Amino acid sequence: MTTLSGVARKTQRSWLDPSTWHLRTRLVLVAMALLVAICGAVGVVSYASMDMVFNRQLDKQLEQASSRATDFGRPPSSFPNGRPDPLEARGQGAGTLNARISGSTVSSAGLIDASGNRAALSAEDNQVLLDLPLDNRPVDRSLSNGDYRLVAVKMPYGDVIVTGLPLADKQSTEASLVWTMVFVSLGGLVLIGLAGTVIIRRTMRPLEQLSEVATKVSRLPLDAGEVALAVRVPPSASHPGTEVGSVGYALNQMLNNVASALEARQESETKVRQFVADASHELRTPLTAIRGYTEMLRMTENFTEDGRKSLARVQSQSERMSTLVEDLLLLARLDEGQPLKVTDVDLTQLVIETVTDEKVMAPDHVWQLKLPDEPITVRGDGTQLHQVLANLLSNARKHTDPGTTVVTGVMLSADGSAVVTVTDNGPGIPADFQGRIFSRFARADAARSGSEGTSGLGLSIVESIVGAHGGSVEVTSKPGRTEFALRLPSVSSERV
Numbered sequence: 001m002t003t004l005s006g007v008a009r010k011t012q013r014s015w016l017d018p019s020t021w022h023l024r025t026r027l028v029l030v031a032m033a034l035l036v037a038i039c040g041a042v043g044v045v046s047y048a049s050m051d052m053v054f055n056r057q058l059d060k061q062l063e064q065a066s067s068r069a070t071d072f073g074r075p076p077s078s079f080p081n082g083r084p085d086p087l088e089a090r091g092q093g094a095g096t097l098n099a100r101i102s103g104s105t106v107s108s109a110g111l112i113d114a115s116g117n118r119a120a121l122s123a124e125d126n127q128v129l130l131d132l133p134l135d136n137r138p139v140d141r142s143l144s145n146g147d148y149r150l151v152a153v154k155m156p157y158g159d160v161i162v163t164g165l166p167l168a169d170k171q172s173t174e175a176s177l178v179w180t181m182v183f184v185s186l187g188g189l190v191l192i193g194l195a196g197t198v199i200i201r202r203t204m205r206p207l208e209q210l211s212e213v214a215t216k217v218s219r220l221p222l223d224a225g226e227v228a229l230a231v232r233v234p235p236s237a238s239h240p241g242t243e244v245g246s247v248g249y250a251l252n253q254m255l256n257n258v259a260s261a262l263e264a265r266q267e268s269e270t271k272v273r274q275f276v277a278d279a280s281h282e283l284r285t286p287l288t289a290i291r292g293y294t295e296m297l298r299m300t301e302n303f304t305e306d307g308r309k310s311l312a313r314v315q316s317q318s319e320r321m322s323t324l325v326e327d328l329l330l331l332a333r334l335d336e337g338q339p340l341k342v343t344d345v346d347l348t349q350l351v352i353e354t355v356t357d358e359k360v361m362a363p364d365h366v367w368q369l370k371l372p373d374e375p376i377t378v379r380g381d382g383t384q385l386h387q388v389l390a391n392l393l394s395n396a397r398k399h400t401d402p403g404t405t406v407v408t409g410v411m412l413s414a415d416g417s418a419v420v421t422v423t424d425n426g427p428g429i430p431a432d433f434q435g436r437i438f439s440r441f442a443r444a445d446a447a448r449s450g451s452e453g454t455s456g457l458g459l460s461i462v463e464s465i466v467g468a469h470g471g472s473v474e475v476t477s478k479p480g481r482t483e484f485a486l487r488l489p490s491v492s493s494e495r496v
Contacts, residue, residue: 031196032189039185043178050177054170058149059138065091066151066163069098073108073161083108086161087118097121097148097164099129106130111145111164119145129162140167147171206237206244210251217255222262229259283325290318327457330387331440334464340381347418347488348375348410350382354389355408364402370409376418378488384465391458392422392484400426412490417471420486429477437475438463462486 072089085108087098092112099109099121106126113119121129125143132139132152140149141164148164155161216231232238232255238248294315297303303311348371359367378385389408396406409421429437436442441456462484466473471488 032193035189035192036185039181039188043181043185046181047174047178050174054173055138055149058165058167058170062138062149062151062163062165065093065096065165066153066161068092069163070153070155070161073098073100073159074155075157083159086163087112095166095168097143097150097162097166099126099162101130101152101160101162102158104130109162132162134160206242206248209234209237210244210248213251213255222258229255229262231255283321284329287318287322287325291315291322294318324457327461330461331457331464334461334468340384340468342379343382344377345380345382345385346375347378347385347420348372350386351389351408351410351420354386354393357390358393358397358406362397365397365400366403366405368405368407370407370411372411376410376412376490378418378469378490380469380488381465385469388462388465388486389420389422391462392486395458395484396422396424396426396482400424413487416490418488418490420488421483423481423483425480426482428479428482429475431477434475434477438473 068089068091069086073084073086075083083100083102085098086100087096087108087110089098092098094112094114094116097111100107106121106129109121109126109129110118111121122144125145128141128143129150129152132141132150134152134154136151136153138149138151140147142148143164145166147167149167150162150164152160152162210233213231213233217229220229222229233248233252237245238252239245240249294311298308298311298315351371352369355367355369358365393406393408396404400406404424404426406422406424409419409423411419411421413419433442438459440460442460463473466486466488469488471486473487474485476483476485
């Protein structure tokens, strides 16, 4: 059963661990990241292509404007010293820039503004024009009136004619293109994210069903008792035709196998418990006879010293065996779930009486009480609760050295339940034994000093009786302090 619980917990952790909780989200994010990368690549390629197209168109327009300016700006043959202003050439549109450079001097420099008037250039703009390369290749430069695409053409008569067209329209068109691609990409991302979430959610649904089944199985108490292992992966997620379906089918097969094993284990446990109960019941009569005959022989016959010792030994062992038989019968009745003889039990008075009995049996221990100002009453079987306290105190007495202080306390917890604690300052219980200390026949000879031979049923009886009363028992131990804590529903908490 431990194997199934481990597998279930491992499967549960596999799908419910924080590192895998958002698997769908991660898949969507990966898909969106890929889409962003694709959109980015498409955008960059589109932008570069459009920039090349716009530059080609602008260069063609610039070539035409430069041709008009150079043709118009050529000095007439009849007036070689005359220099026409290239900006006055026909066909030059708004925004066109023209300048004539003679040597290192810029003359006739200006541009046509939006209203068709001539606008002069600044000294900084003239310097930019002087620095242009004379290779007839268009270049982009920033002037006081904005960005321009310029070309400088060296004329045969020595002057340089500069022509430029503004880049504002090109830049505005490219900006519109960029924003269009951004908004379209964002819209596509949103739509694909929503569609991807729906698709991935439907795809992951079988895995969620597997996780739910594994979670339910991991929470079942499979270690003992009758277990109804009815949970299964639904048919929609256990069809062997798919990868996930194959896993679901295999998990169902495993659960079927485990359910059969649990039924066989329960049947075996029932037979063993019935055998123990029957054997214990049958042993009561011969043990009672042995004790009776032993007592009669001791009272009616004369024995040697060795004979008396042997007879005392027989009587001691028969009493011990009778106690073991009674414990086994009690556990059998508790396993069968026989109803308790429930009455109002004064837990405070019960603790006082039980501790008083232990004082008589073990005067070499220090017995102390920590009691509340008002009595605490619980609903339960007084005889069985007395045995619980007696077993705990006897456990502290048998497994600690003389002089050990044993403190028994009674209190009400914050939730209204009654709490009884038995604490001693003995050597403590080994950590590796604490996890199985309430198991039947569990014994650790080295757990405490001064260990007496015991059946290993005392604490198992404590846990069974407390559980039958709807309570719990816990142990905490370290060298110098061991505490058993019982928690029982009080009368007041039951009536709330």
